Amino acid sequence: MSRIGRKPISVPNGVDLTLGERNAVTVKGPKGTLSHQFHPDLTISRENGTISVDRPNDDRIYRSLHGLSRTLLNNMVVGVTQGFTKNLDITGVGYRATMDGKTLVLNVGYSHPVRIQPAEGVAFAVEANNRIVVSGYDKQVVGEEAARIRRVRPPEPYKGKGIRYEGERIRRKAGKAGKAK
Numbered sequence: 001m002s003r004i005g006r007k008p009i010s011v012p013n014g015v016d017l018t019l020g021e022r023n024a025v026t027v028k029g030p031k032g033t034l035s036h037q038f039h040p041d042l043t044i045s046r047e048n049g050t051i052s053v054d055r056p057n058d059d060r061i062y063r064s065l066h067g068l069s070r071t072l073l074n075n076m077v078v079g080v081t082q083g084f085t086k087n088l089d090i091t092g093v094g095y096r097a098t099m100d101g102k103t104l105v106l107n108v109g110y111s112h113p114v115r116i117q118p119a120e121g122v123a124f125a126v127e128a129n130n131r132i133v134v135s136g137y138d139k140q141v142v143g144e145e146a147a148r149i150r151r152v153r154p155p156e157p158y159k160g161k162g163i164r165y166e167g168e169r170i171r172r173k174a175g176k177a178g179k180a181k
Contacts, residue, residue, distance in 0.1 A: 005066035008050040009074050012081055017051065019044060025073065029080025031137040032121055036076060038069050051077075079137040086146035088132040092161035095153075096129040104132065108153040108163065116152070119145055132163075 011017055016028040023038035038044060042065060043054040053070045055062040078084075090097055095108045104124045106114040118124050122136040122145050132149060136142045146165070155162035157173045164170060 003067075005053055005055070005070045007070065008052045009070065009077060010050050011046075011077060015077060015081060017046065017077070019046060025076070027076045027080050029077075029137075031080050031083050034076045034080060034138060036072060038073075039065050042066070042069055044069075044073070075139045079139055083135055083137050084139045084142045085133055085135040086142055087166035088134070088146060088149055088163055089166055090130040090132070090163050091155070092153075092159075095161065097126045097132050098129070099124065099126050104149070106149070106152055106163075109161075110153075114152050116149060131166075 014030055018026040018028075020026065022040045023042060023044055024035065025038060025044065026033065026035040038053075041056050041062065043056070045052055045054070051073060053066060053073065055066045090106075090108065092109065097107075098105045100115070102118055102124070104116045104118070104126070106116065108114065116124075119136075119141055121138055122134060122141055125133040125135070127133060134142055134146045134149065136145070150163045150165065153162045155164045155168075155170045157171060158175050160170050160172060
């Protein structure tokens with residue numbers, strides 16, 4: 001049985017979880033509302049402030065959906081209570097980020113500044129001109145927005161300049177070798 005799938009999910013106070021027909025789940029919390037349609041053959045049950053996900057049998061499809069569904073449901077509960085953040089670091093001479101209202105403005109070596117509007121439910125913040133914090137209540141949207149920012153100037157392997165995730169290691173290349181004599 002799936003180790004992740006059989007763990008129960010605790011629902012904190014202030015979170016309203018609604019189980020609809022055909023496994024439609026809606027989670028409301030202080031940060032927002034998320035809803036998702038889970039596979040109809042899985043059984044999602046709620047008892048004593050916890051939620052559990054069970055599968056009908058041990059077929060391959062249900063084994064793979066069991067842990068996935070539990071993780072998605074847990075991310076929904078965590079997202080509406082605590083939220084998610086992704087940090088990006090900017091490396092390079094003259095590279096910087098600023099905020100213009102809710103719009104993120106990146107100066108990363110192009111002839112023009114790059115302006116990025118946040119998606120719904122996502123907020124950008126800039127710390128010390130070279131760190132961008134992407135935060136929101138939907139983990140998938142936060143990750144997608146962080147990837148969209150990184151795509152503007154991905155880190156290059158020779159000098160390491162560009163936008164990278166916090167803690168990301170860039171494999172460096174040696175570059176040109178000296179002139180052989």
